[in-house]
Amino acid sequence: MKHTISILAASAVLASSQAAMAQTEIEFWHAFTGRLGELVAEQVETFNSSQSDYTVVATHKGNYSETLNAGIAAFRAGEQPDILMVFEVGTATMMAAKGAIKPVYEVMDDGFDQSKYIGSVKGYYTSPDGDMLSLPFNSSTPVLWVNRDKLEEAGINPDTDLSTWEQVGSVLDQLKDAGVDCPMTTAWQSWIHLENFSAYHDVPFATKSNGFDGTDTELAFNSAAQVAHISAMGEWAQDGKFIYAGRRNEGGANFRAGECALFTESSAGYAGIKAEAEFDFEVRPLPYWKAVASEPQNTIIGGASLWVMEGQSDEEYQGVAAFLDFLSSPEIQAKWHQDTGYLPITSEAGDLTRSQGFYEANPGTDIAVIQMTAKEPTANSKGLRLGSFDQIRGIIDEELEAVWAGDKDAQAALDSAVERGNALLRRFEQASR
Amino acid sequence: MGHMEKRVTFKGIWLPLLLVLPQILITAIFFFYPAGQAIWQSLFIPDPFGLSMQWVGLGNFEYLLSDRYYRASFVTTAVFSILVTVVSMGVALYLAILADRLIKGSGTYRTLLIWPYAVAPAVAGVLWLFMFNTRVGVVTWYLGLLGYDWNHVLNEGEAMGLVVVASAWGRISYNFLFFLAGLQAIPRSVIEAAAIDGAHFWTRFRTIVFPLLSPTTFFLLVVNIIYAFFETFGVIHTITSGGPQQATTILVYKVYSDGFVGQDLGSSAAQSVILLVIVSLLTVIQFKYIERRVHY
Known part of the structure; x- marks a missing residue:
């Protein structure tokens, strides 16, 4: 050969x-x-x-x-x-x-x-x-990065509890009121706010154990839990509390430059943030909705x-x-x-x-490990196994952009993403038959 | 001007065949063979590794044409191509008219205008992206001072505007060259005669210059539309990746994204075939209807 x-x-x-x-x-x-x-x-x-x-x-x-x-x-x-x-x-x-x-x-x-x-x-x-x-x-795995200086400037205790999205929501209000231009931004929106969100709240992202049990799987991320989260994010985007920077990790530049207070990004953002950030930063576990789950499952x-x-x-x-x-x-x-x-x-x-x-x-570097391993994974939190998934992420990106821009509500956008993604899954199922 | 041509004729068939053979070979290898492959593949759903293929007949076409996002991409492509063509040809014609009237320094002026043509589309995309970057872009910053919040990451109109300008920019040089050559080929005596008759600049342009320029304009129209269809991929890929939502997903970008991101080679091949048909049709239409109005 x-x-x-x-x-x-x-x-x-x-x-x-x-x-x-x-x-x-x-x-x-x-x-x-x-x-x-x-x-x-x-x-x-x-x-x-x-x-x-x-x-x-x-x-x-x-x-x-x-x-x-x-x-x-x-x-x-x-x-x-x-x-x-x-x-x-x-x-x-x-x-x-x-x-x-x-x-x-x-x-x-x-x-x-x-x-x-x-x-x-x-x-x-x-x-x-x-x-x-x-x-x-x-x-x-995704974690929450915090710019402690930015919180302090806005008169918020930098040690404030940010473990739930409810708490993050009220901190975003305070940041906005204090005149912060970028209270929160994110990288990899589908990975963090839908794929990991689903695993973390132990709700299915797709049927058949997220595709592990067969290629005849269908997307399921348009259920109440995900809709509630994307809806809240959409409102934050409309109010200027969540700043959308792009489909990949464009938001990283905003955070590392010290413009944003909170940033949801991969734990592997560590090397870059440590090298560039000229402010006091900290890693926190990814927040969860108390209203959806009494305690978080694991992230993927x-x-x-x-x-x-x-x-x-x-x-x-x-x-x-x-x-x-x-x-x-x-x-x-x-x-x-x-x-x-x-x-x-x-x-x-x-x-x-x-x-x-x-x-x-290096405090905080073990948060990702703990977040991943604290609980035994369930069928919803073992991972995803979906064909054409790179392209399905592209569809999710498009639909989420419609929510951030205020063109669609969360339910309509996620329904559409599920429908379009399912068409690709059926193509994949046929191709790998 | 056809009657002025000198025709060279060859005796026999072998020498002319031999002379066109290299061209035929190149066309066959680099055009007919891949096009044939695309048509063949469009009838199957293959797995990415080429381990198996399933015959679906026209199934890929049915799948595509029933997808309203794919149909919407036709409209996006039409808007994009028309804008790129109009902007790049309009600006080029304007600059060419100015350069044609220059007496001093026209060499420098021309050279400077031709420079952008040497910039590859992907590089042009990155350059424009930097200027309009929502966070660090110079233009974005000045617009901010004027109170305008530029955000092509979420605003569909701004995204389209940006990819159109970035695509048209490099093309202006090319069009400029042809327009200038076309303008300089117009006999001075005709224009001077009209001027003596009292025709003003605009009248002269409308009744003499533009009609005499029509072969050049027609050629550029065909070439620019084909450019906008096929060669703007680098610009779209670097600036918007087809977003926000599907605002800048032109047909050729979708071929890439289905083929190389989705590994769906059947759909990608079917799209190439559809593109092939569209461009052939466009070219036929252009030659049949628009060329009639061209004065040679």
């Missing part, structure tokens, strides 16, 4: 290291640039120098969507990599591709202990029998996992297993978790981080 270019690349690598005569090359395609790209390169370098049988070659293939497309195109041409990074919304697409992927639990050797992985992290990527189909790589993850592609040699699969095992080791995981703000994928890595005193030195 190896072609001219990889042979050339391999011979270049071989030429530079004499002891590498028998090394098997493992191709790994990922979507990371900048600081995250450096950290991935560092992991790969550490692995390559830790043993002499395999060489992992990591290649950046663009953003998440582009990396998935590159993997698909390469598979169609018979030139797929050994390991492909796929974002969480591409999970159903990968699972449906039976002849294109090799489940991780089959790649790993007999001693593979799946129980060491954190349930709410791996749960997104397991088969109905609980077997891991891909290896969670970078997982995060976002991020990406590593899929092993079909059609490679046995030696390569052994190398892949060794690399994935290396990534799961407590030291490597703990370092990744601390450097990036992503969740640890094993409980050992979390324990190691705690014993190293990281959480004490």
